[in-house]
Amino acid sequence: MLKYNLSAPASEQPSTIPATLLQCLSVREIVFVNEQKAVPLQHHIDRDDARSYHWVFLSTSIPPHPIGTIRLVPYPHHPHPKPGSHFEAPSSHIPVQDSSILFSKPLPQYKKDRKTHLHDGVEPMIKLGRLCVVKEERGKGYANLLIQATLARAREHPESFEMEGVPQWKGLVCVHAREEAMSTWVRNGFALDEGMGTWFEVGIKHVGMVSRLDLE
Numbered sequence: 001m002l003k004y005n006l007s008a009p010a011s012e013q014p015s016t017i018p019a020t021l022l023q024c025l026s027v028r029e030i031v032f033v034n035e036q037k038a039v040p041l042q043h044h045i046d047r048d049d050a051r052s053y054h055w056v057f058l059s060t061s062i063p064p065h066p067i068g069t070i071r072l073v074p075y076p077h078h079p080h081p082k083p084g085s086h087f088e089a090p091s092s093h094i095p096v097q098d099s100s101i102l103f104s105k106p107l108p109q110y111k112k113d114r115k116t117h118l119h120d121g122v123e124p125m126i127k128l129g130r131l132c133v134v135k136e137e138r139g140k141g142y143a144n145l146l147i148q149a150t151l152a153r154a155r156e157h158p159e160s161f162e163m164e165g166v167p168q169w170k171g172l173v174c175v176h177a178r179e180e181a182m183s184t185w186v187r188n189g190f191a192l193d194e195g196m197g198t199w200f201e202v203g204i205k206h207v208g209m210v211s212r213l214d215l216e
Helices: 019-035 142-156 179-187
Strands: 053-058 066-073 126-133 172-178 198-201 204-212
Touching: 019 053, 019 066, 019 126, 053 142, 066 142, 126 142, 142 179, 172 179, 179 204
Parallel strands: 126 172
Antiparallel strands: 053 066, 066 126, 172 204, 198 204
């Protein structure tokens, strides 16, 4: 990722960038940048992309092409958003950082967070995000398959999240979901954490949802 050109689309990146990651980012460009116009191309990638696990859903056509994606971000994370807060994407006029600087920024420190209805503020959690499916392939259950594949990987390999100085992960999973997409996450075992409140990301109302995986 240190060689990623943040001002160029995934299709124009150097061959040193993993192909699967490029496929994931190409779907995000189609949905978040081109369709929803929620964020400029040069700012749709963040610090967490370099440390996340990424999944891509490929079409059954010949040749197959990427139509959906999701990512899993290990802890530590920034604190829960404050209820009523607003987060906007950087303007396209703001200069893009060099990828070597962006992906070398220190991670957030693990520390006690505010307590919510479903999180004591201490237990570590992993986060799912950047779930999207291209417009013409929606309504076919692909988002469910992506979520379940991600949860299965986490359930089968909890050792992946071990970190010195951090309490053991016990299967807690969080997502910051668009309010209108809550039903998708409910179908996949997530419950609304009312204690997190609501906030706005790029003008879209979000809620916190939590699930606990059985690691036994």
